[in-house]
Amino acid sequence: MLDPARGYDLIGDVHGCAQTLEHLLDTLGYRFQAGVWRHPERIAVFLGDIIDRGPRIREALHIVRDMVEAGQAFCIMGNHEFNALGWSTPAPPDSGHEWVREHTPRHARLLGETLAQFEQHPGDWNDFLKWFYQLPLFIDAERFRVVHACWDASLIAPLRSVYGDGRIDQAFVQASAEPGSFASAVFDRLLRGTAMRLPHGMTLTGGDGLTRASFRTKFWEDDPQTYGDVVFQPDALPEPVARRPLSPSEKNALLRYGANEPLLFVGHYWRSGIPAPIRPNLACLDYSAVLYGKLVAYRLDQETQIDPNKFVWVDVTRPEVGQ
Template identity: 60%
Template sequence: MPGQERSASRGYDIIGDIHGCAHTLVRLLDQMGYRKVNGVYEHPRRQAIFIGDIIDRGPRIREALHLVRDMVEHGSARIVMGNHEYNALGYCTRARPGSGKTFLREHNARHDRLIRETLEQFEHYPHEWNEFLEWFYTIPLFIDEPDFRAVHACWDSDLITKFKESQGGACIDDEFLHASAAIESFAGQVMDTLLRGTDLRLPPGVKITGKDGYVREFFRTKFWADNPITYADVVFQPDPLPEDVARRELTEAERSQLISYPASAPPVFVGHYWMEGEPAPLKHNVACIDFSAVKYGKLVAYRLDGERTLSRDKFVWVDVERPEQPDYPTSEDSVAR
């Protein structure tokens, strides 16, 4: 696909999770000097890199998908798959006879709620939605360039190397999608780790109820922690651990489950994690650019120009302001910063 290749001499603008905030995305692109040419946003010297999760939750999912796909097909952007695009493929793909399932991703109350806005906004455009589902297969799971890397949630070099060897590239196909429905399979581990991140099981009897009401027995972990000692050293999620749990020392077995990102590796960019506050690198070569735009946070980009050490002053963003009505977003009000 033309949008997946571009000269490394260009600057890159890596853009965080959009979740249907199309107006906010337009504000951010405008702020960074992208302009519409023949209906498609482009920059004369730079290329946008979308970190995935274009769909679900927000008010203008269809518009956001068209804008992003047009840029990718035109070559003014590239993209990696988010867990929400993967979830949509599973939700809308029928399982094979004998599998015991109707769809690859179960149609339960939680999954119905996560994709509700997307399906509602495409209700009168079913052919378009089917075309976007087909397009999702063309989205790579990762971008691996000499000067930077991008993946939605976690860079696991071993899994990525094995995936390249088995798939011959960075994209999944229908066979891999079906295989990934079994979480314990290689395909399941690839999709869960790269698109949702790594985790550790909480101590026996300990559970966390997240802000979304979902009760979890695992917590998400950093893939770049150096010599961690306690749970607090590796936790990486919006919901904090109870203080007594955060102070617990990691066992050797738990430490062996963690992965690390080498200090000598190219900068890697992720989204996914609902960050808050002022954007800054997590490590000299690791940055998260998801700052909860659809929850009235920030839509963030990092403007990369080949540097190996990431800098706080290379982040740009648009603040998303809450409309006066208290209900779930039906409009976006954003202020560039």
């Protein structure tokens, strides 16, 4: 799909911050011509989660889809696009549920801003739901890879044998409604990442107001010893939990993306601070744009290690989020 000789601008989670996206594209040298943001030499690659939470979701989707359809960008699926498909897709008849993603208050809250902004544009929303099926779950360009949350070769290899370009269909979305199914594992791992349950039935309420019984984990640590060594989320673990040693079985269950694997770019994880590589072959480009953070890009050329000087970002101002 991707020309290895091209330069690519990889862009993290937009979450409806369309005004900031235009500012970032302008900073990167893209210009709005004939209705599409274009660069004379480079192509953008969006890491998913274009929708939800922000003030200009419909506008952001139009920007990204128009760029993709004009050959000026690629875009992969994020967990929020998958959530929208699950919300809108009937569950299999024998599942005991009406929808793949049940219409609970919690799920409604996550998608609520998107549905509200499209309330007067139902035809437009249906068109975007169809377009979400054109978004691959991953891109493997050999010298670099992109996936929304986590690269798991044990799932990607069998997925490619059926969906060679990473684009799934409605049957796959419906299959994901079955807990423990291959489709459920693919969406959970590739689009949400790895996680570990909190001990003793504990729960934590995060900065987003949601209460969870598990925490997101790193998938690259070579020799972690404690829970604190593997936590990878904005919300810190309580100190006694962070000090808790990992059991041998917990260590063995951790995924490890090797230091010698191709460059990998992910979004999803709500980072903060100055954008920088996690390690020489791994970078997260989600810096909490919709929480007054940064909308971040990485300017990839022919390098074989991620260069700290090639991150470009725009700080999200409160007028963007508040309008």
